[in-house]
Each structure stands twice: as structure tokens, then as C-alpha cells.
Amino acid sequence: FISWDDYFMAIAFLSAERSKDPNRQVGACLVSQEGIILGIGYNGFPRGCSDDKLPWAKKSARGDPLETKYPYVVHAEVNAILNTNHASAAGQKLYVTMFPCNECAKIIIQSGVSEVLYFVEKRIDNSDHVYVASHNLLSMAGVKVRKHQPQMAQIPINFQDPRV
Numbered sequence: 001f002i003s004w005d006d007y008f009m010a011i012a013f014l015s016a017e018r019s020k021d022p023n024r025q026v027g028a029c030l031v032s033q034e035g036i037i038l039g040i041g042y043n044g045f046p047r048g049c050s051d052d053k054l055p056w057a058k059k060s061a062r063g064d065p066l067e068t069k070y071p072y073v074v075h076a077e078v079n080a081i082l083n084t085n086h087a088s089a090a091g092q093k094l095y096v097t098m099f100p101c102n103e104c105a106k107i108i109i110q111s112g113v114s115e116v117l118y119f120v121e122k123r124i125d126n127s128d129h130v131y132v133a134s135h136n137l138l139s140m141a142g143v144k145v146r147k148h149q150p151q152m153a154q155i156p157i158n159f160q161d162p163r164v
């Protein structure tokens with residue numbers, strides 16, 4: 001059987017599969033102190049804002065930021081917290097496939113999450129201020145940060161009928 005940490009991180013990975021971002025799919029799973037899943041999310045455009053009308057591009061040929069995804073996309077962490085139906089995030093753990101950016105860190109802190117478990121970090125060196133700021137904020141606010149070390153290399157899901 002799989003460990004709780006692998007289980008919740010796997011749910012974050014599965015949720016990421018729903019993202020339509022062609023460059024990076026991110027998933028998150030918010031879990032209560034009692035081990036109950038309160039919210040899951042992935043990066044996507046806000047509800048009612050169509051993928052057909054908004055761009056998924058990283059760069060604009062004309063240099064127009066409005067032709068890129070960045071001003072529009074809701075990050076996976078924010079969606080997981082907002083999808084809780086307003087249950088309190090206090091004392092909860094957030095499992096994320098990618099280390100949160102500074103904007104997500106602010107929301108994580110303000111919603112009372114006490115621990116972030118992440119799978120990979122996008123930061124390449126200390127020059128990426130977004131991730132340095134995120135580390136600084138989470139540390140100052142006393143939010144625990146842990147890189148998830150999986151106990152299993154993969155968790156296959158087989159849709160075959162188990163009786164077969």
C-alpha cells in the first residue's frame with residue numbers, strides 16, 4: 001500500500017493532468033490535519049473564461065503581455081485553496097507538484113496552511129526573485145516547507161476490471 005504522503009502527492013499529480021497549459025501542468029492537493037482532502041486544483045483560466053478566447057502562449061510575437069497566459073491563469077495552489085468551499089485552511093498541508101511562486105506563497109500564508117510539500121522546484125539559481133521571495137515569505141511566516149521524497153517510483157492506475 002502507498003504512504004499517505006505518496007497518496008496525496010499522487011492526487012496532486014493526477015489533478016495536474018487536467019491542466020490545458022501545453023508547457024507546464026501543475027497540480028495541488030490541500031489536506032486537513034486529520035488527513036481529509038479539502039481541495040484539489042490545477043493551473044487553468046478562471047471559471048467562465050474560455051480557453052478558446054485566452055492564449056496559452058508563453059511569449060507574444062508582438063511583445064504584448066496580454067497575448068500570453070500569465071495575466072490570466074489561476075495557479076494550481078490558489079485553485080486548491082479556493083476549491084475548499086471555504087473550509088478553513090488553518091493547520092493544513094498543501095501538496096504541490098511544483099514549488100509555489102511568491103503570489104501563491106502569500107495566499108498560502110494568509111489562508112493558514114501550515115506545511116507545503118512540493119515535488120520539484122522551478123528555481124534554477126538565486127537570481128529568480130519570484131522563488132527566492134516565496135522561500136523568504138514562507139520561512140518568515142513559519143510555514144514548514146518540505147521536498148517530497150517518494151517511496152514509490154510510480155503508482156500505475158489500471159482501468160481494467162479487477163475481476164478480469
Ligand SMILES: Nc1ccn([C@H]2C[C@H](O)[C@@H](COP(=O)(O)O)O2)c(=O)n1
Binds near residue numbers: 023026
Ligand atoms: N507554483 C506554480 C507555478 C506555476 N504555475 C502555473 C502557471 C502557468 O500556467 C505555468 C507556468 O508556465 P511556464 O512559465 O513554466 O511556461 O504553471 C502554477 O500553477 N503554480
Ligand SMILES: [Zn+2]
Binds near residue numbers: 077100101102104105
Ligand atoms: Zn503561483
